[in-house]
Amino acid sequence: MTKAEEYDKAWRMGFNGDFSLVDKIYHADYLAYDYRAGVEVNLEMDKVVIATLGENATQGKMRVIFEDSKFLCMERTFKSMRTGEPVFSIGIFTVTYLDGLIITAESAIENDAQDPSEGQDWNWEDYE
Numbered sequence: 001m002t003k004a005e006e007y008d009k010a011w012r013m014g015f016n017g018d019f020s021l022v023d024k025i026y027h028a029d030y031l032a033y034d035y036r037a038g039v040e041v042n043l044e045m046d047k048v049v050i051a052t053l054g055e056n057a058t059q060g061k062m063r064v065i066f067e068d069s070k071f072l073c074m075e076r077t078f079k080s081m082r083t084g085e086p087v088f089s090i091g092i093f094t095v096t097y098l099d100g101l102i103i104t105a106e107s108a109i110e111n112d113a114q115d116p117s118e119g120q121d122w123n124w125e126d127y128e
Contacts, residue, residue, distance in 0.1 A: 003072050004064045007095060007102075015054035019047050027101035035108075046105075056082040061122050070097050077116040079124055088113045 001009070010021035026043050034041050041049075060077035067073070072095040080087045091109035095102050117123050 002064075002067060003069075003095075003097070004062065004067050004074055007072065007074070008059075008062045008076075011050060012059055014047065014050045015057070015059060017051060017054065022047065025102055027098055027103040029098075030101075030103055030105075032105045035106075053078075053080075056080055058124060058128050060116060060124060060127050061120070065092070069100075071095070072097075079115075086115070087111070088115050090116055 006021070006025055010019075010025055013020070014022050022043070030043050032041050032046065033039075057078050057080045060079060062077075063075040065073040065075060072093075074093050076091050076093055078089040078091070080089065089109050089111050090113045091107050093105065093107045096104045
């Protein structure tokens, strides 16, 4: 399994409340900066956010932009149903590794995007 596949699988499991793989792939000293909230976050804080999002959201397709042993950049898609109508988001996620474990992460997310599955070879039902 590639690092991107492992990351994707870990957070898909996390969306469903199982953080066992997340715990295995993150470094004990992991920290990230949440630009939306303006604060530094640790893994436990990330888990709370994902557990909350997972109640009303679906992760769609993941696309790798770049991957090697020290750095990963990917595009991830999301559909939220918290308002009753689908709201789509597309994010760019970057991850850096230390000793083979995730030590930092950053993301930039575009909310209220067009449905990223339109005209593509996948649909949301594939990921629900």
